[in-house]
Amino acid sequence: MVENSQITYEQVEQKRREFAAALRQFTQEKGQYHQRASELPAAKLEGAEILPNRLALLDKIAPGGVIGEIGVDRGDFSLELLERCKPSQLHLFDIDISRLVNPRIQAELASNEGRVKTHIGDSSTNMRKMPDSYFDVVYVDGDHRYEGVVKDIEAALPKIKPEGVLVFNDYTVWSAVSMYHCGVAKAVHELCLAQPWKFRYLALQSMMYNDVMLVRE
Incomplete structure (x- = not known):
């Protein structure tokens, strides 16, 4: 327990128990x-490997490609993409880049090299403006609502090279931190069932906000 906290662990637990009870009643009354x-199916998982974390997943990506990152936040993971994957181009998509404060990424944006570019606004709208078969990697970490993930997938698919990959952050159905829905796993599975995509890597995370890389079959 944190000292001087205004709320105790037991108070949080009481709220959780109340939520669990309401949820049980809701599902008993046929609510979903x-x-x-x-x-x-097993074929969609054949040959997939489990990795200890998402940085290990980045180390599996061939250097020198073109990468798109949907959802940038502070830019700290953008720097990992830049340093570990050494892309020829790194495109950053976000509704608002006011949170992008990583000094190394800011320096790249201010330089004349043009290796890092931002696309501000709705990510699916801006992704559709990119050339077809352009990206080697699209890393999806934007709107985690199911509808938002589907929009990003639909926009990104024609923009990925035939040998390119899709990577999804927060591959789960429920956020333990925000206590809210996460539509990533549902959208990812629907993509694999509807189109020739399969799992290549599953990268673990300590709160099970895992990453998954998909490749074309």
Whole structure:
């Protein structure tokens, strides 16, 4: 427990128990609350590997490609993409880049090299403006609502090279931190079931906000 906290662990637990009780009653009355991901056939997982974290996943990406990152926040992971993957171009998509404060990324943006570029506004709208078969990697970490993930997937698919990959952050159905829905897993599974995409890597995270890389079959 944190000293001088205005709320105790037990108070939080009481709220959790109340939520759990309400959820049980809702589901008993035939309500559907969670956005479940459909089960995948074994063929969609064949050859997939588990990695310890998402930095290990980045180390699997061939250097020198063109990368798009949807959802940038502070730019700290953008720097990991830049340093570990050494892309020829790094395109950063975000509704608002006022939070992008990483000094190294800011310096790249201010330089004349033009290796890092920002696309401000709705990510799916801006992604559709990119050339087809342009990206080697699209890293999706934007709107985590199911509808938002689907929009980003639909916009990104024609922009990825035939040998390119899709990577999704927060591959789950529920956010333990925000106690809210996360539509990433549902959208990812639907993509794999509808189109020739399969799992290549699953990168673990300590709160199970895992990353998953998809490749074309």
